[in-house]
Amino acid sequence: MHVLTNHAIGSEDGQADMTPGKRTRVTLRDVAEWAGVSTTTASFVLSGRRDMRISAETEERVFQAARTLDYRRRLVPRTPLPPGAPAIGVISDVVAGGHFAGEMLRGCVAAAADHGHVVLMADSEDMDALESSAVRALLGQGVHKFVYATMATVVHTVPQVLRGQRLVTVNNVDPTLGVPAIIPDDTRAGEDAARALAEAGHTTGIWLVGQVLPRAVAAGRRLTGVKAGLRAAGLRLAGHVRCGWWPDETRRALSGLFSAGWWERDRPTAVIAMNDRAAMGVYQAAAEAGHHVPGDLSVISFDNSDLARWLHPALSSMDLPYFDLGRRAVELLLTERAEPRVHKLPMELRARASVAHR
Known part of the structure; x- marks a missing residue:
């Protein structure tokens, strides 16, 4: 732990x-x-x-x-917290690693500090036994308020040991438990991504890249939103490339399409990638085929990871608000009688140079 x-x-x-x-x-x-x-x-x-x-x-x-400048936001008060300050337990599968996980934890810490609380965090590495023992260890330290988080948006049953405790879930929803849940609004993000392409003048040749697996709640909602956004503009998806969300898998899938005459036959004008890593694979496949982003092919994505800023040209991407997810979770946790419903936070478009106006 x-x-x-x-x-x-x-x-x-x-x-x-x-x-x-x-x-x-x-x-x-x-x-x-x-x-x-x-x-x-x-x-x-x-x-x-x-x-x-x-x-x-x-x-x-x-x-x-x-x-x-490597700036770090101040997350704790200038006045030290008193000894024995109340604690909040944050339990997650892989929260200790990665940029998004760190941002979620920072959001929790920032809100906790504002309310005179400290944060104790346990990383279960997605192992049920470790997760339960971590919760019991925190209970043994007198912690009775918990944030239960997953890095992927899932429908997930909360561990039995947490039931009956003051609880808010982040990025996951347990339909058997009446507690507040905080998730990104992936459906609305899909609509906004599609709308951004339509407003840029893309009316045909819009493809979605990235498979949708049954447990991948975010992917399913993004697909639903993309179709709805295009439909509202009188458009539809030209096709869906069902490949993994990693650069190599996406590059191989699209390179195969380019080799099979995709460009000449279907005239793709824009790609909506399921995440920034998949978008990187799109960039690579397009370059290998002699095409340019965004002059030949526009690309828009989800996550707004550091990769979106590092790609050239910089990638337009829907921002996953992990800092706000963590902060809002703690705020709800410390709110008396918080409504036990799913709270959806917006994913705002970070528009960059990867979308051409036609």
């Missing part, structure tokens, strides 16, 4: 190598100056707030500045 507290996530404004050989603290003002915005704007962007009109271009500059 891995256990982290608020203080394990970092309590300084930031540390970065601003110049070779010199270690300098990075502040929010540094990020704002680098991005050419006010500190208020930088704060709104990095805290995930949506109650202020900020353009996608400005948000991108702020995120790029934060990454370039």
Whole structure:
């Protein structure tokens, strides 16, 4: 069991190598100056707030500045928490690894700190026995409020040991349990991705790339949303390439299509990839066939991982709001009589250079 507290996530404004050989603290003002915005704007962007009109271009500059300077948001109060501060247990399958998992945990820590709580986290590595023993260990420390999270959106039965505890689930829904659940709104994201292509003038040749497996709840909802969004614009999918979501699998599948005359026969104009890794495979297959993104083929995706910013041209992608998922989960957990329903958080489009206007 891995256990982290608020203080394990970092309590300084930031540390970065601003110049070779010199270690300098990075502040929010540094990020704002680098991005050419006010500190208020930088704060709104990095805290995930949506109650202020900020353009996608400005948000991108702020995120790029934060990454370039290696800025770390302060997640704990400047005033130390008192000894014996109440704790929240965060239980997940693979939360300790990966960017998205870290962002979800950071969201939990930020909200907990705002309410004078600490976070204790247990990573089960998707093993039921370890998961149950981790929960019992936290119960033994007097923890009775829990966030139960999975990294993939699934319909999943919560462990018996958590039943009867104060609980909010993240990225999963247990239909047998009446507790609040927080998930991304993948259906709406699919609609928005399709709408973005339609508004860019794509009326034919729109393909979906990535298989939909029965347990892949997010994929099924994205497909439903894409079809609905196209239908609303009077359009339809030209085809669906059912391949894995990894670059090599996607590249092989599309390379086979290109070799079989896909370009000449079907005239694809745009691809909606199920995630950024699949989109990378699309880029690779198109380049191998002598085609360019976005001049020949537009690409839009889901996740808004770091990969979306690193690809050239930068990839338009629907943002998975893991920080907000974690933060909202803790806020609901600490709200008296929170409504036991599924709460869907929007996935906003981060528009970049991969979609051409026709």
